[in-house]
Amino acid sequence: MSRSRSDQVAASGDPLRPSDHADTAAAVDSDVQQPALGVVGWLRWGWRQLTSMRTALVLLLLLAIAAVPGSIVPQRSADPNGVTQYFVDNPDLAPVLDTLQLFDVYTSAWFSAIYILLFISLIGCVIPRTKHHLKALQARPPRTPARLTRLDVHRESLVELAGDPSAGSGSEAAEASIALAAAQLKKAGYRVERYDQGATLSVSAERGYARETGNLVFHTALIGVLLSVGIGGGFTYTGQTVIVEGRTFVNTMLDYTTFNPGRFVDPEALAPFSMTLDSFDVTYQPPGAAGGGQAGDFAANLTTQFPGEDPQEGVVRVNHPLEIAGDRVYLMGNGYAPTIVVRNADGDVVYNESVPFLPQDTNMVSLGVIKIPDGMPEQLGLVGFFYPTAAPLTTGALTSSYPALVYPTLTLDVYEGDLGIDDGTPRSVYTLDTGDMTKLTGRETDGASIELRPGEWMSLPDGLGTIEFVDESSSDAAVEAGSDAAQSQNYGGSVKRFVSLSIHRDAAAPWVLGFAILALLGLLSALFVPRRRMWVKATPSGHTLKIEYAGLARGEDPTLRSAVDQFAQQHGDALETELRRPTPA
Amino acid sequence: MPAETFSLDTVSVLMIWTAIAIYALAFVAYAIDLSRRSALAVDASGATVRERELVGAGAAGYASGTTATGASASRALDDLRTQEKAADDALGARPAKRQRLVWARIGTSLAVLGFLFHLGATVTRGIAAERVPWANMYEFAMTGTLLIVAVYLVVLFKYDLRFLGTFIMGLVVVLLGAASLPFTFYVEVVPLMDPLKSIWLVIHVFVASLATALFALAFGLSVLQLLQARRESRVQAAARGPVGAGETATAPKTGPRFLATLPSADALESLAYRFAIIGFIFWTFTLIAGSIWANDAWGRYWGFDTKEVWTFVIWVLYAGYIHARATRGWRGTRSAWLSIIGFSAVIFNFTIVNMFFKGLHAYSGLS
Ligand code: HEM
Numbered sequence: 001m002s003r004s005r006s007d008q009v010a011a012s013g014d015p016l017r018p019s020d021h022a023d024t025a026a027a028v029d030s031d032v033q034q035p036a037l038g039v040v041g042w043l044r045w046g047w048r049q050l051t052s053m054r055t056a057l058v059l060l061l062l063l064a065i066a067a068v069p070g071s072i073v074p075q076r077s078a079d080p081n082g083v084t085q086y087f088v089d090n091p092d093l094a095p096v097l098d099t100l101q102l103f104d105v106y107t108s109a110w111f112s113a114i115y116i117l118l119f120i121s122l123i124g125c126v127i128p129r130t131k132h133h134l135k136a137l138q139a140r141p142p143r144t145p146a147r148l149t150r151l152d153v154h155r156e157s158l159v160e161l162a163g164d165p166s167a168g169s170g171s172e173a174a175e176a177s178i179a180l181a182a183a184q185l186k187k188a189g190y191r192v193e194r195y196d197q198g199a200t201l202s203v204s205a206e207r208g209y210a211r212e213t214g215n216l217v218f219h220t221a222l223i224g225v226l227l228s229v230g231i232g233g234g235f236t237y238t239g240q241t242v243i244v245e246g247r248t249f250v251n252t253m254l255d256y257t258t259f260n261p262g263r264f265v266d267p268e269a270l271a272p273f274s275m276t277l278d279s280f281d282v283t284y285q286p287p288g289a290a291g292g293g294q295a296g297d298f299a300a301n302l303t304t305q306f307p308g309e310d311p312q313e314g315v316v317r318v319n320h321p322l323e324i325a326g327d328r329v330y331l332m333g334n335g336y337a338p339t340i341v342v343r344n345a346d347g348d349v350v351y352n353e354s355v356p357f358l359p360q361d362t363n364m365v366s367l368g369v370i371k372i373p374d375g376m377p378e379q380l381g382l383v384g385f386f387y388p389t390a391a392p393l394t395t396g397a398l399t400s401s402y403p404a405l406v407y408p409t410l411t412l413d414v415y416e417g418d419l420g421i422d423d424g425t426p427r428s429v430y431t432l433d434t435g436d437m438t439k440l441t442g443r444e445t446d447g448a449s450i451e452l453r454p455g456e457w458m459s460l461p462d463g464l465g466t467i468e469f470v471d472e473s474s475s476d477a478a479v480e481a482g483s484d485a486a487q488s489q490n491y492g493g494s495v496k497r498f499v500s501l502s503i504h505r506d507a508a509a510p511w512v513l514g515f516a517i518l519a520l521l522g523l524l525s526a527l528f529v530p531r532r533r534m535w536v537k538a539t540p541s542g543h544t545l546k547i548e549y550a551g552l553a554r555g556e557d558p559t560l561r562s563a564v565d566q567f568a569q570q571h572g573d574a575l576e577t578e579l580r581r582p583t584p585a
Numbered sequence: 586m587p588a589e590t591f592s593l594d595t596v597s598v599l600m601i602w603t604a605i606a607i608y609a610l611a612f613v614a615y616a617i618d619l620s621r622r623s624a625l626a627v628d629a630s631g632a633t634v635r636e637r638e639l640v641g642a643g644a645a646g647y648a649s650g651t652t653a654t655g656a657s658a659s660r661a662l663d664d665l666r667t668q669e670k671a672a673d674d675a676l677g678a679r680p681a682k683r684q685r686l687v688w689a690r691i692g693t694s695l696a697v698l699g700f701l702f703h704l705g706a707t708v709t710r711g712i713a714a715e716r717v718p719w720a721n722m723y724e725f726a727m728t729g730t731l732l733i734v735a736v737y738l739v740v741l742f743k744y745d746l747r748f749l750g751t752f753i754m755g756l757v758v759v760l761l762g763a764a765s766l767p768f769t770f771y772v773e774v775v776p777l778m779d780p781l782k783s784i785w786l787v788i789h790v791f792v793a794s795l796a797t798a799l800f801a802l803a804f805g806l807s808v809l810q811l812l813q814a815r816r817e818s819r820v821q822a823a824a825r826g827p828v829g830a831g832e833t834a835t836a837p838k839t840g841p842r843f844l845a846t847l848p849s850a851d852a853l854e855s856l857a858y859r860f861a862i863i864g865f866i867f868w869t870f871t872l873i874a875g876s877i878w879a880n881d882a883w884g885r886y887w888g889f890d891t892k893e894v895w896t897f898v899i900w901v902l903y904a905g906y907i908h909a910r911a912t913r914g915w916r917g918t919r920s921a922w923l924s925i926i927g928f929s930a931v932i933f934n935f936t937i938v939n940m941f942f943k944g945l946h947a948y949s950g951l952s
Binding site (some may be wrong): 020021022023053056057060061062065067068070071072074077078084105106229238285290292294295296297298317318319320321328332402502504507509512513516517519520524527556558580 | 646662755772773775776777778779780781782783855858859862865866870873876877878880881882883884885886887888889890893895896897898902904905908910912914915916923938942952
């Protein structure tokens with residue numbers, strides 16, 4: 001065991017430790033004896049408890065335990081849909097968990113209490129230690145103990161003094177050997193101090209202050225990480241948007257589907273750029289190959305532009321966000337956006353848009369909604385699926401058997417009535433509330449569902465007009481669904497793509513990274529730099545010179561023994577050559 | 586088997602199963618070694634026990650009985666100290682100067698042989714997949730256990746840890762065997778998913794596996810430390826307590842006998858600590874590297890995704906362990922439990938969390 005409890009040689013150079021540190025002697029708590037503590041006494045006692053090793057340890061363990069439920073119960077921050085589903089699946093349990101803040105573990109009162117206490121404890125621990133350490137950095141190595149034999153490691157060697165045994169040669173040799181030892185120790189990175197007592201000369205050396213420095217840097221950097229997250233979060237924003245090929249997004253609140261600004265973000269002062277989605281690339285593993293249908297190599301090719309500047313090309317890939325004026329643009333999702341044109345009975349175009357359909361599975365069965373508020377006798381809503389490679393299931397329903405456009409098919413059902421968007425309540429563009437609407441096509445109605453391939457059109461029920469699924473790859477006129485002209489086509493490029501992008505400004509990230517790296521460096525130094533003292537003492541007596549080497553570990557130091565051995569060897573060898581040198585007579 | 590299906594991947598699978606079989610043999614050899622150590626331990630202490638019996642029986646009728654048994658019990662304490670001192674010194678002995686333990690040697694030779702097949706299997710899998718062989722559960726298990734064996738074998742150059750051989754080989758056989766069955770984790774080579782195409786896959790996962798290997802060693806040592814500490818305290822209790830004559834005739838129950846050939850609880854503890862802190866540094870790096878990757882792939886460096894939560898929990902547990910060792914009243918047995926809990930969390934994170942917990946890290950390759 002290399003850890004020493006030789007407190008008799010503890011000096012001011014030792015790092016300051018909480019009173020219940022394993023290395024400090026178990027002193028009787030002086031406060032215990034005092035009958036009345038008074039307010040100040042209690043406060044001091046409380047503070048001592050809070051900044052003790054034991055409290056830090058208990059809080060660390062509590063933190064570990066408290067973090068676990070967040071991985072078992074869905075969290076609003078990471079998985080809001082999961083939470084909604086949880087409420088549906090466990091209607092009795094969910095409200096109870098909600099009261100306990102188990103859906104928001106990491107912002108909950110109890111989780112916050114633990115880490116805030118931990119960090120108060122940390123600050124209370126680190127400040128006095130830092131002060132103490134700054135002083136210790138200037139302290140001299142401690143006095144050489146009278147009896148070196150008591151220390152962790154002790155070596156002794158006797159040097160026969162050659163030549164003239166007259167007075168003085170012993171002390172000369174002693175001086176030479178200690179001066180040599182001091183020089184060697186200094187070269188090895190020790191801080192050295194001579195302590196001579198009569199004929200007994202000695203050098204005291206200490207090294208490894210970087211251990212405590214590293215420890216303090218580590219703990220302080222953790223505070224830095226926490227502060228960066230807390231303060232930096234206020235200057236951070238994230239927003240999501242959806243862009244269809246050929247469309248342009250402008251970086252203002254209007255163009256975001258969702259936007260979460262930090263406390264200090266001015267949403268009116270976002271960087272004034274625009275982005276156009278020129279095209280979206282994706283490759284699919286061919287069917288039959290290993291991982292058939294698996295998508296990869298996603299790339300959103302964008303043109304970005306600042307007012308009054310030349311447009312620039314940029315690509316967003318997975319793992320490679322695009323950086324624009326300090327914002328980072330991420331590719332979060334993609335899908336198909338069929339272009340649909342609806343005409344009313346008079347032949348007027350009442351709807352003409354590329355509608356993002358949300359993918360539901362890996363073969364891109366996609367769900368979409370079309371809302372036509374004006375131009376028809378009543379408001380019209382269409383809801384349905386897009387299948388890039390339609391294939392019939394045994395039930396007769398359709399599915400998609402491959403994610404690329406092999407046999408793209410769009411099926412829609414038509415609803416007539418009140419879309420519920422006129423009263424100002426915000427409604428998702430991806431859902432249709434059919435409560436106040438009448439179904440005109442599909443199951444339980446007289447009308448057949450609409451089924452279209454790119455380039456085809458069909459009549460709407462009740463003579464309402466027509467609906468066309470525009471083929472984006474050709475300028476040919478649309479043909480009526482079911483006519484022969486639509487068969488055996490190459491559908492590549494017939495349907496537009498959309499991407500969902502996430503735009504972030506994270507002011508905290510560089511700081512967090514900086515502090516994290518600092519913590520890691522501090523840790524390396526705190527755990528691997530050995531802190532130790534070494535003494536060399538020379539005592540002349542007659543024809544011999546006794547040289548003692550001793551080492552003392554301050555903290556974990558598995559290599560102390562070999563370090564002392566090595567030094568004794570090195571010093572002995574050098575001393576021998578030096579003493580053998582013929583002295584000028 | 587037709588030639589075209591005899592692919593590199595198949596070769597890899599054959600080699601993995603060869604490696605598992607050899608590791609199983611190594612496990613047996615190491616287990617025999619431990620039981621032979623028990624025999625050695627009995628031989629060494631046999632003389633003392635017999636002597637003690639004589640003293641005990643003789644003392645029964647006399648008033649001075651307690652003193653006599655006390656003396657024999659304190660002799661047991663001396664035996665313990667001498668034995669542990671020798672074992673502590675043997676721990677750091679150079680490979681050439683180590684005790685000749687035939688079965689341990691056979692175990693180590695088999696472990697090396699198994700490792701070579703294991704390495705071959707991992708490399709061919711990587712070549713077959715044209716990427717690093719750690720991108721799904723099966724491959725994590727393959728590379729992770731490879732690193733456990735590698736770290737164990739490398740450490741053997743410095744410390745004589747062959748008494749951990751049974752544990753290491755057993756752990757690897759179970760993990761690797763379970764992962765390689767066709768109906769568990771085994772999956773054929775498929776192209777990487779986009780988020781995995783990153784230099785961080787290479788760094789982050791590799792370093793995490795390395796940390797796991799070190800934690801595994803620390804775990805094994807902590808378990809032995811607990812057993813050894815119990816044995817020490819029982820011997821001490823027997824030496825201290827006012828023992829009846831009848832009790833002294835039988836040595837106190839002190840756990841598996843091979844413990845008598847192992848280093849002291851203190852020595853085991855400081856070694857466990859040394860592996861744990863290196864593991865902790867790697868784990869800290871894993872945490873940072875993972876955050877950098879998450880920031881590129883998911884647009885945020887931290888989001889309390891399940892896997893992130895568990896990586897954090899493990900980090901905090903080991904920070905707790907390191908603290909505990911510096912806290913009065915926690916050093917020794919209590920801190921050893923934290924090392925054990927920490928490694929259990931690592932294994933839990935790799936198995937249960939990967940398979941059953943929902944999250945963004947959906948890369949197990951299982952469906
Ligand atoms: C966020 C919470 C904390 C974490 C993650 C943490 C982590 C660590 C780690 C990893 C070490 C070992 C490396 C080294 O020696 O520098 C350590 C050591 C140490 N920590 Fe902390 N710590 C935390 C809070 C605290 C608090 C609140 C205190 C004060 C009560 C404290 C006092 C110490 C001391 C004195 C050592 C040196 C132990 C020794 O002598 O080996 N730490 N800490």
